[in-house]
Amino acid sequence: MTSDLGPWEPMAPSEVTDLLRTIDRPWWIAGGWALDLHLGRQTRPHDDTDVLVLRADQLAMQEALVGWDLHAADPPGSLRPWRPGEILPAAVHDVWCRRTPASPWSLQVMIDDAEGGTWTYRRDARIRRPVAELDGGACQGDPRVLSPEIQLLQKSKTPRPKDEADLRVMKHVLDPDQRAWLVRSLTLTSPGHPWLGQL
16 A cells, blocks of 8 residues: 555564564554454455554553654654654654655554553543453454454544445444444444444
8 A cells, every 4th residue: 555655565463463572561453453353364455554552651662663763643644753762742643663764664553542541532531441451352362452342433433435344344243242332432422323223
């Protein structure tokens, strides 16, 4: 994939796991790959590879990627270098990562907020969840995969065709608790959301 900000050659989830294995703070494979890992099979092509980290742990992620070319989306839609040791402003939620300035982008780090062991949805602070429940369970030998209902909520704001495809596949495999949480969250944040009729 090529964006206005340069070409992408996304890492495979297994490569991400190997790269970040030494981090002693929580992180999760996110985005479309999180859903496919939950299913145990790839359902569509992926233009990028996303990893979620909590804001308090951003420097642990930066340290794990030392030597890489890291750029914060600050403001969104543009990129600027993420300086070593810099704590990113609260408005920054995405970091694009490539091995060198001449390399394609290969990883996107998403930064979410949490306090006192409770994660907060970036688009609506009324939606909260214990950090321990962000984990989607062991998938293909690695537990660091974002729970599917949380990932679907992230995709729900302005669904693209690939997000609609993800919902069509995932709605059949969500367990009752996951489905109920997603319905409650969508009802709170987006009453009348078209996905509610499908869930």
